[in-house]
Amino acid sequence: MIPLNVNGKTYSVDVPPDMPLLWAIRDGIGLTGTKYGCGIAQCGACTVHVDGKAVRSCSMPVSVAAGKHITTIENVGATSAGKATQAAWEKLDVVQCGYCQSGQIMSATALLKEKAKPTNADIDAAMSGNICRCATYVRIRAAIHEAARTLAA
Secondary structure (H helix, E strand, O other): OEEEEEOOEEEEEOOOOOOEHHHHHHHHHOOOOOOOOOOOOOOOOOEEEEOOEEEEOOOOEHHHHOOOEEEOOOOHHHOHHHHHHHHHHHHOOOOOOOOOHHHHHHHHHHHHHHOOOOOHHHHHHHHOOOOOOOOOHHHHHHHHHHHHHHHHO
16 A cells, blocks of 8 residues: 555555556546546646646656655645636636646646746746647636736735
């Protein structure tokens, strides 16, 4: 059994230590907001926070995540940055198909925790690992700026 601290709750998962964290979260714990996209850490759909940093859960072994604080899309709204980001996403109608959006929001929230007033270059760098097939990149950038303004108020 491997203990995982996910969204402030400790779970014991009976999985191999080399299993990707994504599958422990989705199949072992039952939190399905984190999505499987590519399986090689290239698309960002599986992004979660581990000790506050955005990471690709499809490539992180459960054994590496054990003992760390993991936040998924289901709980990111409990933080001020997460709440502001989710509100901006809704206000600016960012989502089209929605598949990548949990990963997009997780990456955006991690950025806003590091930089209160990100520039377009900061946003592009932080979000470069998140692919959106619907190409809502302009609205994603606008929503990040909107969330930053909300947090500054």
